[in-house]
Structure formats: C-alpha cells, structure tokens
Amino acid sequence: xxxxxxxxxxxxxxxxxxxxxxxxxxxxxxxxxxxxxxxxxxxxxxxxxxxxxxxxxxxxxxxxxxxxxxxxxxxxxxxxxxxxxxxxxxxxxxxxxxxxxxxxxxxxxxxxxxxxxx
Amino acid sequence: xxxxxxxxxxxxxxxxxxxxxxxxxxxxxxxxxxxxxxxxxxxxxxxxxxxxxxxxxxxxxxxxxxxxxxxxxxxxxxxxxxxxxxxxxxxxxxxxxxxxxxxxxxxxxxxxxxx
Numbered sequence: 594x595x596x597x598x599x600x601x602x603x604x605x606x607x608x609x610x611x612x613x614x615x616x617x618x619x620x621x622x623x624x625x626x627x628x629x630x631x632x633x634x635x636x637x638x639x640x641x642x643x644x645x646x647x648x649x650x651x652x653x654x655x656x657x658x659x660x661x662x663x664x665x666x667x668x669x670x671x672x673x674x675x676x677x678x679x680x681x682x683x684x685x686x687x688x689x690x691x692x693x694x695x696x697x698x699x700x701x702x703x704x705x706x707x708x709x710x711x
Numbered sequence: 712x713x714x715x716x717x718x719x720x721x722x723x724x725x726x727x728x729x730x731x732x733x734x735x736x737x738x739x740x741x742x743x744x745x746x747x748x749x750x751x752x753x754x755x756x757x758x759x760x761x762x763x764x765x766x767x768x769x770x771x772x773x774x775x776x777x778x779x780x781x782x783x784x785x786x787x788x789x790x791x792x793x794x795x796x797x798x799x800x801x802x803x804x805x806x807x808x809x810x811x812x813x814x815x816x817x818x819x820x821x822x823x824x825x826x
Contacts, residue, residue: 597754626813633719636755636800638813649813684754688812698743698804698812702754 595619597703599685605709606675614670614706616685625668626686626700627660629653636684642668675710682707719798721821730788730824734801734817739782741803745814746775746786750797758786758799788822796824 598617606612618625627639641648642660659671668687672679686700724730736744742763747755761768761775761784768775774787784801798821802814 624812628814635818636802636814636816638815641813651813686754686814699745699757699760700812700814701757702747704752704754 597685597687597701599683599703599706601706602704603707603709605711608677608710609674612672612675612708614672614683614685614708616668616670616703617666618668618685618687619689619701620666622687622689622701624648624688624698624700625660625662626688627670628684628686628702629681630684630705631681639670639683672708675708677710680708680710719819719821721823723823723825724791726791726793726824726826728791730786730791730795730822732786732788732799732820732822734784734786734820736782736784736801736803736817737815738803738805739779741805741815743804743812744775744777744784745802745804746773746784747800747802747816748795748797749800749819755800791822791824793824793826796822798822 600615604612625642628636630636638651640650640654640660657673661669682705684705685703688698688700745760746758748758749755759770759773759775761777766777772789776785798819800819801817804812804814
C-alpha cells in the first residue's frame with residue numbers, strides 16, 4: 594500500500610541552526626501539506642502546496658519557514674533559524690482531490706519527524 | 712484561547728464493548744469531516760470520512776454520525792479491540808472557497824481498551 598515517507602525520524606539541532614525535513618508524498622497525489630504537533634497538543638496546519646506553489650499557510654508559517662518540491666518526488670520543509678519553540682513532531686501529508694467529489698480530500702500522513710531544538 | 716499542555720479526555724472501555732467518541736467542531740461552514748487514529752509515535756491514520764450532506768456513514772466496525780445543528784460529530788467503534796487503543800482526532804475542512812482543504816483538528820480523545 595502506498596504511503597507517505599518522512600526522513601529523518603528524529604532530528605536534533607542547536608537553536609539558530611537551519612533544518613530541512615524531507616517527505617516523499619504518495620506518487621499520484623497532487624496536494625501536499627505540512628502540519629506540526631507540539632507534545633501533548635493537537636495537530637496544527639502549517640502550509641499547503643499545489644502546482645508548485647503555496648496554496649495556503651497559517652500564522653505559524655512565518656518567514657523562517659519555507660517549502661519546496663525540488664524534484665518530482667520530494668517535498669521539503671525548511672526552518673532557517675530554529676527556535677526552542679519549534680520543537681515538535683512535523684507531519685507531511687498528501688492527497689488527491691476526487692474529480693467528481695471535489696469536497697473529498699482524504700489526507701494521508703507520514704509517520705512524522707521529531708524535531709528537538711536544544 | 713487554548714490551554715498549553717492539553718489534557719486529553721480519556722475513554723476506557725472493556726474489550727468487546729462498543730465505544731463512542733465525541734467531537735464538537737468549530738466552523739458551521741465546514742463541509743467535510745474526517746476521523747483519524749493516532750497511535751503512539753505514529754502519524755494520524757485515516758479511519759472514515761463524511762460530507763456535510765450526510766448524517767451517517769458506516770465503515771468496517773466504525774460509524775460516523777454528523778449533527779450539523781449542534782456542530783457535533785461522533786465515532787462509534789463496534790466490538791472494540793486492544794488494537795483500537797489510540798488517540799482519536801476529528802478534523803474538519805471546507806474545501807470550497809479560498810481554502811485548499813487544510814484540516815482543522817480537534818483536541819483528541821484517548822481510547823484505552825482493557826482486555
């Protein structure tokens with residue numbers, strides 16, 4: 594069964610360093626997302642990406658964050674200068690809109706990358 | 712505002728019993744809802760979805776009920792098994808209009824199944 598894969602599973606970094614979190618979405622999917630989940634809290638939307646550009650972003654997704662689809666398979670989230678409060682699980686998700694049922698948008702999630710900022 | 716260090720509601724059931732997990736969603740314009748299951752250390756896993764033009768949808772051992780009048784969603788799990796132990800999140804979205812369908816997650820309920 595196709596799945597979303599994320600690497601690394603755990604990333605430890607020093608405050609102020611840049612990190613890149615990597616995702617390989619499901620191959621025929623067209624929509625890509627990043628979410629984060631701070632320990633013990635609910636999953637929060639960061640950004641959505643379609644047709645090689647950002648579709649929508651939340652207030653969390655400030656100038657320190659960027660996303661890129663460098664090739665036909667990878668989807669990355671970059672944090673330029675990490676802060677302690679960036680420590681969280683980061684989930685990538687992908688979906689393919691049902692052309693007949695436009696409201697149907699099942700998003701499939703990867704296992705996540707745990708980012709620890711020290 | 713939201714509390715930091717959220718304490719999840721917990722539902723504890725006996726193996727074989729039926730479970731009902733409830734969720735209040737926030738936006739009356741939301742027209743598509745999904746239930747996700749999240750096991751420890753894993754990403755959310757799709758369980759079942761429902762569109763706003765329905766009030767009930769059944770899957771394998773699971774049923775989702777939608778009450779738009781009070782903005783309430785429930786997930787019923789029949790014959791609960793130990794493997795059902797996880798945190799369950801409801802998520803809402805409104806794919807039409809300006810939104811590209813980003814999910815708004817609820818707070819989650821922890822289901823514990825006693826053997």
